[in-house]
Amino acid sequence: MKVAHHIAVLLSTAGPNPHPDQVAASGQAANQVAEPNSTAADIAASLGTTGILLLLLMATFFMYVVSLSLHPNAKCNRCKGAGRHHGGIFSYAQRPCSSCKGRGVHPRIGRRILFKSS
Known part of the structure; x- marks a missing residue:
């Protein structure tokens, strides 16, 4: 609290108090003004x-x-992020993932909704 405020409080409470309700109210108001931090x-x-x-x-x-x-992209669920599918019969044969087109990632749903490019 400021020094001037301390002096004003001391001067207002130093003498006899003919109206205690007014002083109490003014003291409460001074305390509320003096403490801006909540x-x-x-x-x-x-x-x-x-x-x-x-x-x-x-x-x-x-x-x-x-x-x-x-982090705008998520891993492709179909190819598990590899970007390629292995053949069922000939496991050495590979092709690009048709879901992610060989990238291995998809844009996240929120990215598709919030950041649509027209």
Whole structure:
């Protein structure tokens, strides 16, 4: 707290108090003004359950979008990421995977939905 505020509080409480309710109210107001830092519990109480849930959903969505930008592709399930299929009878014979066209990866579903290129 500032020194001027300390002096003002000392001067206001030093003399006899004809109206204790007004001084108590002014002291509470001074304490509320002097303490601008609020705790996480105060913020959570002001947001409420719905606000906290909405904040968590937005944070989760933001983290998912960051994950999509860092890792846009997933391994192909059909060829297990190899990009090639081996023959059933002649196992030495290979062909490119028809699902991923030989790349071994697919774009993730979120990438296809959120980052469509027209």
